Amino acid sequence: MLRFVRRPAGLAALSMFPVAGQAAETADRVAHPVLLSVLIVTGAVVGCGLLVMMLLHLDSASFRRLHRILTDLPLAVAIIRRKDGVLLYANKRCCELIGVRKLGSRYLYPDDISAEMLCDFLRPLPYRHGFQNAPEALQLKPGFTLSLAVTGQPIRFKWQAAWLLYLSQPPQQPASSALLEQEQRIFQQVLNSLSELVYYQDRSGQIIGTNKAFNRFWRGRFSEGVMDDENMAASLHPLHTWTTAPDGASRLLETNKTQLIDDHGEVIGTLSISHDVTDWHDMQESLKQEIEKREITEQALAQRSSLLNTIFEASSDPIGLYNEHGIYVGCNEPFARALGFTQATLLGKSAADVLEPDKWEEFQESDRQVLREGKTVKTDDYVILEDGTPIWYEMVKTPYRDPTDGVPGVLVMARDVTERRMAEQQLADAIMELQEMSFVDSLTKVANRRYFDEQLRKLWHGHIREQKPLTLILCDIDSFKAFNDNYGHQQGDYALREVAKVFRDVIRRETDEVARYGGEEFAFLLPNTNPEGGLVVAEKVHRQLAAQGIVHAYSDVDDKLTVSLGIATVTPLPTQDYGDLVEMADIALYKAKAAGRNCTMVMTDSDR
Structure with missing residues (x-):
């Protein structure tokens, strides 16, 4: 049997103190290493961050210094990324030499050079120790190749492996004797192609070269063709001399003598060029004579001019x-x-x-x-x-x-x-007005019955020749008598004008005609149109008239104004009369009315 013994409160509290002290001591021993570890890690992260910022600052500062040095360097310099050949930097001389363009912060190769080309060129070259004077030929544009000597050094640019390239043009080799001879031959060919007389002398006055024109003209008498330096010096202008051509004709020569200067500014000889200006001289003489004749003529015409002016003014x-x-x-x-x-x-x-x-x-x-x-x-x-x-x-x-x-x-x-x-215009206007009154219905402003009959007759004969279908549509306004009786004739006239406007809008072709056939009846003439084309026009008439919405409360068909249409189509023969077409359209209209109005009926040759 268990028994519980109650201890005094003071004794219990005393017995607990040793246990709490031991726990606190244990917690302190555990917390100190953890805190120390956190501090160490934090310090390491902060230190690394400061180190990275310092390195970035140093790299940026070093590039700015390098940029200032390379920008104005007279040698072409470029920085190219090693892995893909992308151009990272080019100084002014490089841009001028190979045509590099700068777009914002980017550098772009010229159109005929790509990063892949530079990458293929640099790939076999040693990166660790660099290289010197590697030859490269760049095709900058069709027909022009730039020869370069390229020197490269490895660098780190913005934390990337890159090439620092120095581009220079190899020194020109002195021209060989063969090349000089070729240039002399070309020079002589140019001189021989000239029609002017050309010779050149050394400083002592000795002739050292002539062209073919000079040789032909002064054949056997070269001494006559050489101008004396004293005579040339005495004149500030070209010297003009008369001489005899090989064919015996007298010719006037104009000679210009020019000093030849070498690259050091020293006089090495003279170049003389003579032009044949005989024709120019003859023209000048003829011009003088013409001027003299004109002066005499002008004096003779002065009186005539004054008479002409008098007539003008009068x-x-x-x-x-x-x-x-x-x-x-x-x-x-x-x-x-x-x-x-x-x-x-x-x-x-x-x-x-x-x-x-x-x-x-x-x-x-x-x-x-x-x-x-x-x-x-x-x-x-x-x-x-x-x-x-x-x-x-x-x-x-x-x-x-x-x-x-x-x-x-x-x-x-x-x-x-x-x-x-103005009188003619007034007469023409009156004639036009009379014609309009003769052929245009005064109320609806569409063609009248007289014009309709004339057009039908012309179209009928034309379609006989062409053997094309001719379509006639007769139109009657449904219950129009009831409209006039209930709304009055003034409102009836208004309705006729509105219906005529709808019909004019339906007609699109210039050859089509709409006419007032009589009273509330209208007619459409459609040249070169089959029955299907006539139905298209009829459907437009029904649709647009319904959209117009002219109220007709006294109609037996609808509460708005409607029409009945009869379509007749004929390909006329010489044995037929155009009255047959009108009769067929009238029958089709009668059928439309008998069918309840507000509809369209069609008749063709086969329905007769």
Whole structure:
């Protein structure tokens, strides 16, 4: 049997103190190593971060210093990533030498060079110790190859393995004797291709070379062709001398002598070139004689000119003269005012600059008849003056020839016919108005019955020749009498006009016609149209008239205005009459009304 013995509280508390002290001591022993480990790890991470930031800063600072050095270096320098040949940097000289472009922070090879090409070039070269003066030929553009000597060193650029490349052009080899001989032969060939007389001398005056033209002209008399230095020095201009050609003709030569200077600025000889200017001299003499003749002629024409000016000024009609090139050489003030100029400002101008382009083209056509065929041409011209006044001119163009130089031209005389043209226009308007009244229905503004009959007759004969189908649609407005009786004739006229607008919108082809056939009946003429085409038009009529929505509360068919359509299609024969087509369309319309209205019926030749 168990028994529980109660201890005094004080004794229990005393007995517990040793146990708590032991636990605390144990916890302290465990916590110190863990805290120490955390501190060590934290310090290591922070230290590594600071080290990385310091290395990045040092790398960035070192590259900035390197960039400043390499940018202005006269030698072409490039930094290329080793693994793929990507261009990481190029200085100014490199950009100029091979055409590198900089786009933002990126460097781009020229179009004919790729990173793969540079990678293939660098792959076999030793990376650890670098290389010197490796030859490379770059094809920068078609037909141009750049030879380079490349020196490379391995570097680390932004933590990547890269090549630091120095690009230079190999020194040019001195020209060989064979090359010099080739250049001399080419030089001599160039001289021989010239028609001028060429010879060159050394400093002592000894002739050391001539071309073929010189040899042919001075054959057997070279001493005559050599100009004395004293004579050349006494004249600041080219020397002109008369001599005799091999064929015995007298020729005038113009000679220019030029010093030959070497690369060090020393005179090594002279080059003399002679031109045959005989034709130029003869032309100058002829020009002098022509000028003298012109002066005499001008004096004789001065009186004629004053008489012509008197005639110009006395005429109230525009008069003008222009030569075959379209340059105005004479006019009076009315002529100049019609073109928007004064007499002083118009003379000397080109008609191409004064007239509108379309009007200039029109005038050129008539000018060609005047100048080439010598015809007199009458034309009409419409001009609006600066004050806005419209004027019609009747112009007469006639050919003339300048007595001083014989140059052909055009004489233009214009007459103001504005009043006559206005009367003609009023008469034409009246005729058009009469024609419109004869062929257009005054209420609906579509063709009337008279025009319909005339068009049907023309189309019928045309379709007999072409053997094409001709379609006629007769249209009747359903219950229109009830519409007039209940809404009144004024509203009925309004409805007819609205229906006619719908019909005009349905018709799209210029050859199609719509006409008021009589009262509330309309007709459509559709050339070269089969029954299927007629049905398409009929369906559009029903659809668009329904969309118009003209209210008709007194209709037996619908609460809106509707129509019945009869379609007839015939390929006419010479034995038939166009009345047959009208009769068939009338039968089809009757069938549509009998079928309940607001529908379409069709008849063809086979239905008769």
